[in-house]
Amino acid sequence: MQISLIITTYNWKEALQLSLQSVLTQTLLPMEIIVADDGSQSDTADLVQRFGETSSIPVVHSWQEDKGFRLASSRNKAIAITKGDYIILIDGDIMLEPHFIADHRAFANPGHFVQGGRVLLGQELSATALKSGHLRLPFFAMGVENKKNCLRSVLLARLFSFKSAGLRGIKTCNCAFWKQDAISVNGFNEDFVGWGREDSEFAARLMNYGIKRQNVKFYALGYHLWHPVNARNRLTVNDGILKKTIEKQLQWCERGIDQYLSGTELITPPRCLLKV
Numbered sequence: 001m002q003i004s005l006i007i008t009t010y011n012w013k014e015a016l017q018l019s020l021q022s023v024l025t026q027t028l029l030p031m032e033i034i035v036a037d038d039g040s041q042s043d044t045a046d047l048v049q050r051f052g053e054t055s056s057i058p059v060v061h062s063w064q065e066d067k068g069f070r071l072a073s074s075r076n077k078a079i080a081i082t083k084g085d086y087i088i089l090i091d092g093d094i095m096l097e098p099h100f101i102a103d104h105r106a107f108a109n110p111g112h113f114v115q116g117g118r119v120l121l122g123q124e125l126s127a128t129a130l131k132s133g134h135l136r137l138p139f140f141a142m143g144v145e146n147k148k149n150c151l152r153s154v155l156l157a158r159l160f161s162f163k164s165a166g167l168r169g170i171k172t173c174n175c176a177f178w179k180q181d182a183i184s185v186n187g188f189n190e191d192f193v194g195w196g197r198e199d200s201e202f203a204a205r206l207m208n209y210g211i212k213r214q215n216v217k218f219y220a221l222g223y224h225l226w227h228p229v230n231a232r233n234r235l236t237v238n239d240g241i242l243k244k245t246i247e248k249q250l251q252w253c254e255r256g257i258d259q260y261l262s263g264t265e266l267i268t269p270p271r272c273l274l275k276v
Helices: 013-023 042-054 071-081 100-107 123-132 154-160 179-184 198-209 235-248
Strands: 003-009 032-037 059-063 086-091 094-096 112-115 162-164 174-178 212-215 222-224
Touching (some): 003 071, 003 100, 013 032, 013 042, 013 094, 032 042, 032 071, 042 059, 059 071, 174 179, 179 198, 198 212, 198 235
Parallel strands (some): 003 032, 003 086, 032 059, 112 212
Antiparallel strands (some): 086 174, 094 222, 112 174, 162 212
16 A cells, blocks of 8 residues: 655645655655645745655655646646555645554545544644744643644544545545545546635545545544635635535546546546536
8 A cells, every 4th residue: 555645735835844844753654745736936846845855755746837726626636646546635734643644544445535634723823833843732732722633542533433424524634535536536626716615526526436434533633724714705606516516416527637647547437427
């Protein structure tokens, strides 16, 4: 089992640096890091290059031109170039607890994708971490909005992790899936432009395809840095795309990852999956 870690980013190199640093403290390293960059300025590229020069694992910068919020296409391009068969996806404002990769591997199971949680760091604690360049987080630290998510426990993970068939709580800032499953539903839907719902729609198509959702609790901890809320001016349109996928039980999107793959990786969707 080879694990590729994808980190999404856009013009926040300070947070990305913390996220990258937390990868190198892992008890189990991924085989590679792909930085999925949605059009950042050159200082992000400089950071990724410097980090890659000292990293013990390959670091690849997957960059696309800045044409607005296009997270779906950024992720598809990154997934297409991964060499691993299992993908862990996080955002560039997530710092990883040292067992994060190993915890995800423990829950990797054919026919499933994994939804992890996040520890929400307050504004002051986030600013301190960014200024100091590291995060030291005792369980009862001030500035954590959901302290129970700071607790990592093998026993509690076994007791409270569960399967579900709904879309509530889907967040691709901490999730994992098999690469072939993503290809089978044509990856993320690039009809999504602007913030919102592209992650839920991707999960919906996976479940429509027969991939089950595994929720992980008290394991695979990610610490989320505070930031202002993204603009949501496209949310109504994106809600409509998601609604169509749910109502028609779609498994395939027309504008997806297939445009970045070679012929040997492609899966041709059955005609029934191409209904509009």
